[in-house]
Amino acid sequence: MTDTFPITIYHNPDCGTSRNALAMIEAAGYAPTVVDYRKTGWTRPLLDELFAAMGAKPRDLLREKGTPAAELGLLAEGVSDDAIVAAMVAHPILVNRPIVTTPKGTKLGRPSEVVLSLLDRQPDHFTKEDGEIVRL
Numbered sequence: 001m002t003d004t005f006p007i008t009i010y011h012n013p014d015c016g017t018s019r020n021a022l023a024m025i026e027a028a029g030y031a032p033t034v035v036d037y038r039k040t041g042w043t044r045p046l047l048d049e050l051f052a053a054m055g056a057k058p059r060d061l062l063r064e065k066g067t068p069a070a071e072l073g074l075l076a077e078g079v080s081d082d083a084i085v086a087a088m089v090a091h092p093i094l095v096n097r098p099i100v101t102t103p104k105g106t107k108l109g110r111p112s113e114v115v116l117s118l119l120d121r122q123p124d125h126f127t128k129e130d131g132e133i134v135r136l
Helices: 016-027 044-054 081-090 112-118
Strands: 008-011 033-036 099-102 105-108
Touching: 008 016, 016 112, 044 081, 044 099, 044 105, 099 112, 105 112
Parallel strands: 008 033
Antiparallel strands: 008 099, 099 105
């Protein structure tokens, strides 16, 4: 991170998409603040701030795969935003990742190339973990 262009990535190191997004940021020459949200958890105010910055609803960032979302009844129609956010605070893995915030905005980095639109400069080239070449 630099004082002139701070970057924060809410990261899950076990997620390939999140690792690729972080690697793209670093390949562009940035040293972002990395928040392993599974360890630090979420607060309601932080989630509300991120939702507002993205113009998103809690359901838009609810991760279903590999989470207790179904068991908690969060996938049913009519589940309130408050219930989803409360579950996200209680179970941080319910928030889809990575979320990247820079002076250019805040976005969910899915696919990982989305983060490139949030940077002031781009890496010269980038190859994902799976060998896919990202065309810049």
